[in-house]
Amino acid sequence: MRIDILTILPKLFDGPFSDSILKRAQEKGRVYIHLHNIRDYSTDKHKNVDDYQYGGGAGMVMRIEPIAACIDQLKAERTYDEIIYMTPDGELLEQGTSNQLSLKGNLMILCGHYKGVDDRIRQHYITKEISIGSYVLSGGELAAAVLVDSIIRLIPGVLNDETSALTDSFQDQLLSPPVYTRPPVYKGWSVPDVLLSGNSQEIDRWREDQALERTKSRRPDLLD
Ligand code: ADE
Numbered sequence: 001m002r003i004d005i006l007t008i009l010p011k012l013f014d015g016p017f018s019d020s021i022l023k024r025a026q027e028k029g030r031v032y033i034h035l036h037n038i039r040d041y042s043t044d045k046h047k048n049v050d051d052y053q054y055g056g057g058a059g060m061v062m063r064i065e066p067i068a069a070c071i072d073q074l075k076a077e078r079t080y081d082e083i084i085y086m087t088p089d090g091e092l093l094e095q096g097t098s099n100q101l102s103l104k105g106n107l108m109i110l111c112g113h114y115k116g117v118d119d120r121i122r123q124h125y126i127t128k129e130i131s132i133g134s135y136v137l138s139g140g141e142l143a144a145a146v147l148v149d150s151i152i153r154l155i156p157g158v159l160n161d162e163t164s165a166l167t168d169s170f171q172d173q174l175l176s177p178p179v180y181t182r183p184p185v186y187k188g189w190s191v192p193d194v195l196l197s198g199n200s201q202e203i204d205r206w207r208e209d210q211a212l213e214r215t216k217s218r219r220p221d222l223l224d
Contacts, residue, residue, distance in 0.1 A: 001030070001031045001032070001102075001104065001105060001106070001107070001151075001152075001155060002031070002032045002033075002034070002078075002105065002106045002107070003031060003032070003033050003034070003106075003107045003108075003109065003148060003151075004034045004036060004074055004080075004106075004107070004108045004109070005033065005034070005035050005036065005108075005109045005111065005144055005148075006036050006038055006067065006070050006071070006108065006109070006110045006111065007035065007036070007037065007038065007111040007139075007140075007141055007144075008037065008038050008039055008049055008062075008111075008113055008139075009111075009113075009139065009141055010035040010036075010037050012139075012141040012142070012145075013033075013035055013141065013144075013145060016145040016148075016149065017033055017145075017148075021149075021152065021153055021158060021159065022148070022149060022152055024158070025152050025153075025155065025158045028157065028158070030152070030155050030156075030157055030158050031152050031155060031158075033148070036070050036074070038062075038066050038067055038070055039066070040070075041065075041066040041067070041069040041070045041073075042063075042065070042066040043065065043066075043069075048063070049062055049063055049066050049067075050062050050063060050113070050114055051063050053115060059114055059115035060114040060115060061114060061115050061116065061117070061118055062112060062113060062114060062116065062117040062118060062121075063118060064117075064118040064120050064121055067110065067117060067118075067121050067125075068121065068125070071083065071108065071110075071121075071125050074108060078106055079106065080106045080107065080108045080127075081104035081105055081106055081107060082101065082104060082107050082108070082127050082128045083108045083110070083125055083126050083127045083128070084107065084108065084109045084110065084126070084127070084128045084129070084130055084147070085109075085110045085112065085117070085121075085122060085126040085128070085129045085130070085140075086109065086110070086111050086112060086129075086130055086131075086132075086140030086141075086143040086144050086147065087112055087116065087129050087130070087131060087140065088131050088134070088135070088136050088137075089129070089131065090128075090129030090130045090131040091128075091129065091130060091131065092131055092132075092133070092134075093130050093131065093132045093133075093146070093147060093150070094170070095150075095168075095170035095171060097130065098147070098150040098151050098154060099154060101147075101151045102151045102152075102154035102155055107151075109140075109144045109147065109148070110126065110140070111139055111140030111141045111143075111144050112139065112140045113138075113139045113140070130143070130147060131143070132146050132147065153165055170222075173215075173222050173223070174211040174212065174214075174215045174222065175211060175214040175215045175218060175219060175222070176211060176214075177206075177207040177208075177210035177211045177214065178210060178214075180192070180195060184196060192206070194206045
């Protein structure tokens with residue numbers, strides 16, 4: 001998979017992409033992430049990427065020309081399955097969205113700032129708009145990092161234990177059951193007996209019950 005990220009703050013991605021699973025996925029060649037600084041596509045003297053909004057009002061708007069120039073150049077080089085805009089008024093990111101996107105070949109992600117991008121970008125280039133929650137971030141970068149993380153861990157060969165992404169919370173509309181490891185007793189707090197029983201059928205049943213209980217009490221909306 002190839003992911004192109006359009007941003008005015010490429011350095012913000014240094015941290016999330018240079019460690020752990022996302023780093024290994026890139027080293028293994030499962031994903032190629034390319035960062036593009038929108039400012040590099042600005043042709044004006046001061047490399048401006050924003051301007052006052054028509055009609056007046058507080059807040060700047062990201063200009064159409066540099067973003068369009070960057071997208072046009074990338075689209076001329078390859079076909080994109082989705083051109084995604086990170087925005088608080090997009091569709092709420094769910095596991096199903098990440099599952100679908102993990103099957104794609106080429107994704108482009110645009111990170112907004114200020115009041116957002118000139119709406120003509122959204123009308124004429126963007127194929128999908130995603131929000132990571134009902135709150136406003138300073139820009140789309142952290143949201144894009146969340147989206148990319150949720151996608152990359154689903155690409156076959158990225159996680160060591162191939163089955164582990166399938167047993168994540170939300171994969172079957174249920175939260176995950178509680179997990180334990182050694183020691184069996186700590187400060188008098190015991191691990192549930194069933195997990196030490198060696199009876200895999202009973203363990204499976206206990207996990208299903210626990211997953212259902214957790215979902216009922218914490219996220220009943222998932223069961224609707
Ligand atoms: N940009 C600013 N806030 C955002 C959010 N909640 N989700 C996605 N992109 C954003």
